Amino acid sequence: MEINFSHKQSAHCENGVVSNLMRYNGFEVSEPMVFGIGSGLLFCYIPLLKVNHAPAITYRAMPGYIFNRFAKRVGIKIKREKFKNPKTAQARLDENLKNNNPVGLQVGVYNLVYFPDEYRFHFNAHNLVVYGKEGANYLISDPVMEEVTTLTEKQLEKVRFAKGAFAPKGHIYYPTAFPETLELKEAIKKGIRQTCREMLAPVPVVGAKGIKTISKLIRKWPKKVGVKKANHYLGQIVRMQEEIGTGGGGFRYIYAAFLQEASQVLENEELMELSKEMTEIGDSWRDFAVEASRIYRNRSARTDAYNKVADELEDLSHREAVFFKKLKKAI
Amino acid sequence: MVKKEEVPQDKSVLESKKFRELTYAVDKNGDYITELSSGWDPKTIALDNAIREIEERVSKARQRVMNEETSPIEYYMELHKMDLPILASYAGFWKWRVKRHFKPSVFKKLKHKTLQKYADIFDISIDELKNIPEKP
Incomplete structure (x- = not known):
């Protein structure tokens, strides 16, 4: 059985799944729109937690939050289910496919065979759509892939029941009820307000202040943990910022695209200007990535090199604080 | 960096599975569009480092x-x-x-x-x- 589902590639998996499921249900919503309304943009440092033996930093909202907020703000209902037993999980998936209902799935990346080996880490918050089954093969629309693909029953079970942080537990989700028309205006404003609130949060680990905290840490790393670890940590920051799914510049470009679209929907010229400014901020994040990669490529880094990238982050922290204050006033 | 023609097209491990990733860029009029990228060296270096680690x-x-x-x-x-x-x-x-x-x-x-x-x-x-x- 195959559902007539159109696959459209996206930068980020969760936006892409939502956007593709919405299109299937007759609503054209772009990836940046989902990301913006769902307040996807963030900066957050989680002290004490280590990912791949390095500090945990994220440039986006927690897995699942984007869709939940988006759904609430545009007035659609989502059904979510998790399972203890893989057999029940598979039966429920098959049942949905039989009813012509493509579903979103949360999966782990480590056993995702169509990813390059180098990308297969124990990251459990990846999302894809299953839109059919042919014999024992599931038809997969993975939003970050150019084309659709397939997984066997066993392969799919493995990624649905990956273990570790954010274990998916067979998680499936799909929209169940829609409004007559999508009312985007209020939803956009709500999305922007929350992002501004979070990016300006008076907490040292979140938003603009979080960026500043990281810049301070970078200055200390070479002395505190040694050059080798400092470089590994720095590399991890760059990967979180630039890896597949971010659209580049730590999601800042996707957000700039959202502001551009929002400026048209809201007929607000100021948002267009702010979109340009966000693009420039994204460019600076990329400059930071270039500088950081110079450090760990040469391995001969001196302390002033770390200070230089830390300066760049401090500047970004300042600029994002100013930016989100302006954005808050603009809507 | 973010202009359509300037979207990085460096060699990366994506090649092994024959796909490119989607990124956001602006066209001549300053409008946001999407463009495929085969990879970008600074992040390839970061990934290589992680693998070596x-x-x-x-x-x-x-x-x-x-x-x-x-x-x-x-x-x-x-x-x-x-x-x-x-x-x-x-x-x-x-x-x-x-x-x-x-x-x-x-x-x-x-x-x-x-x-x-x-x-x-x-x-x-x-x-x-x-x-x-x-x-x-």
């Missing part, structure tokens, strides 16, 4: 197994890019218990059932679990 961890773990300082479980854990919390979660054991299984003396006395559990996690036989490969 793992390889080092694996080879260190191998050496420690050889020196009977740890059990093969730790070696396979590193080989599968896991850390203690992840392995414990797969095994369904407390972390301290997995850590205890790293002790060669404890490992030698493990029950068949426990060994089978680890072997299944790493997708290998009990024999392979007990004897790590000679050279990578």
Whole structure:
């Protein structure tokens, strides 16, 4: 059985799944729109937690939050289910496919065979759509892939029941009820307000202040943990910022695209200007990535090199604080 | 950097699975569009570094197994890019218990059932679990 589902590639998996499921249900919503309304943009440092033996930093909202907020703000209902037993999980998936209902799935990346080996880490918050089954093969629309693909029953079970942080537990989700028309205006404003609130949060680990905290840490790393670890940590920051799914510049470009679209929907010229400014901020994040990669490529880094990238982050922290204050006033 | 023609098209591991990733860029009029990218060197370097880091961890773990300082479980854990919390979660054991299984003396006395559990996690036989490969 195959559902007539159109696959459209996206930068980020969760936006892409939502956007593709919405299109299937007759609503054209772009990836940046989902990301913006769902307040996807963030900066957050989680002290004490280590990912791949390095500090945990994220440039986006927690897995699942984007869709939940988006759904609430545009007035659609989502059904979510998790399972203890893989057999029940598979039966429920098959049942949905039989009813012509493509579903979103949360999966782990480590056993995702169509990813390059180098990308297969124990990251459990990846999302894809299953839109059919042919014999024992599931038809997969993975939003970050150019084309659709397939997984066997066993392969799919493995990624649905990956273990570790954010274990998916067979998680499936799909929209169940829609409004007559999508009312985007209020939803956009709500999305922007929350992002501004979070990016300006008076907490040292979140938003603009979080960026500043990281810049301070970078200055200390070479002395505190040694050059080798400092470089590994720095590399991890760059990967979180630039890896597949971010659209580049730590999601800042996707957000700039959202502001551009929002400026048209809201007929607000100021948002267009702010979109340009966000693009420039994204460019600076990329400059930071270039500088950081110079450090760990040469391995001969001196302390002033770390200070230089830390300066760049401090500047970004300042600029994002100013930016989100302006954005808050603009809507 | 973000102009359509300037979207990075460097060589990367994406090539091995024949796909490119989607990124956002602006066209001549300053409008946002999407463009495919085959990779970008600064992040390839970051990924290479992370992979090398793992390889080092694996080879260190191998050496420690050889020196009977740890059990093969730790070696396979590193080989599968896991850390203690992840392995414990797969095994369904407390972390301290997995850590205890790293002790060669404890490992030698493990029950068949426990060994089978680890072997299944790493997708290998009990024999392979007990004897790590000679050279990578």
